Amino acid sequence: MDIFPAMETVAQIFRSLEDETRLRIMALLLEQEELCVCDVMAVLQMPQSTVSRQLSLLKKAGWLKDRRVGVWIHYSVSRTLSPMHQYLLPVLRNFLAVTDAARLDRERLAERRKSCCP
Amino acid sequence: MDIFPAMETVAQIFRSLEDETRLRIMALLLEQEELCVCDVMAVLQMPQSTVSRQLSLLKKAGWLKDRRVGVWIHYSVSRTLSPMHQYLLPVLRNFLAVTDAARLDRERLAERRKSCCP
DNA sequence: TGACTATATCCAAAATTATGGATATATTCC
DNA sequence: GGAATATATCCATAATTTTGGATATAGTCA
Structure with a gap:
């Protein structure tokens, strides 16, 4: 695998960010180490x-x-991001957190943290 | 229109970059001021x-x-890009030009320049 | 005005992607 | 081992996007 991805690979990385759920x-x-x-499911309220x-x-x-x-699978941001992923990370940091959708999701997560799981 | 786009707008900007043709x-x-x-059409060899x-x-x-x-429409990169577009521009600059597809396209453009239109 | 060229838009078909219920797998706890 | 829970995968359907030929629009030049 090359340092410089092919055009199709570049497209795929952008494609991975095209969906609002993702x-x-x-x-x-980007705010919560692991989930x-x-x-x-609880935060997004989706199946x-x-x-x-x-x-x-x-x-x-x-x-x-x-x-x-145990029985859970914990997801977190990879610590071995490719160069292009690393370039994109600040974009995500700067433009996602300030959206209304992200703010509402943070609130729901905080609410859930209060009532369950230490 | 706000400085900070909504999540859906962020998704749309990424979506605009998901297609290899685009x-x-x-x-x-990013290399040629105007086309x-x-x-x-000639460079991409598409309808x-x-x-x-x-x-x-x-x-x-x-x-x-x-x-x-005149009868042509010249396209060029906008000079009034939104903040998010500006953040993404270096990503495009760094990762598109080095792909094989982009190199071949540059060659076809140079070839066309030689044979036509001053 | 009319022929010609470049470009945009329309449209129906093809291709891709997303959806969520149903089912399969894996782990824990009794 | 068996019940219960969390997660992944399957599947058919729905939704979205892409495609390119056909047509419409707009400018140029004689």
């Missing part, structure tokens, strides 16, 4: 298959990694 | 309707502007 997940994981699938699929797409796209913790 | 056009216009539709549509999508997405010069 962007909401990225916004969450399990059920956390994300399990949808959330699980989008998480695995983001992993496949090189953004996330996962690790099993 | 990325090839952006790569060309008319027929230049792009007129396809090229014209993608150019107008890139314009609609905030990347390009156009101006009429």
Whole structure:
């Protein structure tokens, strides 16, 4: 695998960010070190298959990694991002967190943290 | 229109870069100040309707502007890019030009310049 | 005015992607 | 081992996007 991705690879990385659900997940994981699938389900208020699929797409796209913790799978932003992913990260940091959607999701996550799971 | 785009707007900007044809056009216009539709057709070797549509999508997405010069429409990178577009520009500059597809397109453009239009 | 060229838009078909319920897999706890 | 829970994957359907030929529009030149 080359340092410089092919044009098609560049397109795929952008494509991984075209979906609002995936962007909401990225916004969450840029603030919260780790989240399990059920956390994300609760915050996004979407069915399990949808959330699980989008998480695995983001992993496949090189953004996330996962690790099993007992019965849960914890997702977090990969620590071995490609150069292009690293270039894009500040864009996400600057423009996702300030959206209304991200703010509402943060509130729902805080609410959930109060009532469950230490 | 706010300085900070909504999540859906962020998604749309990424979506505008998900297509390989559009990325090839952006790569060309980051090196070449202005191109008319027929230049792009010749370089990409794609039908007129396809090229014209993608150019107008890139314009609609905030990347390009156009101006009429006689019977031609010249497209170029907008000089009033939004903050998010400006953040993304270096990503395009760094990762598009080095692809094989972009190199071949540059060669075809140079070839065309030799044989036609001063 | 009329022929010609460049470009935009329309349209129906093809291709791609997203959706969520159903099912399969894996882990824990009793 | 069996029940219960979390997650991944399958599948058929729905929604979205792309495609390119056909047509419309607009400018040029004689």
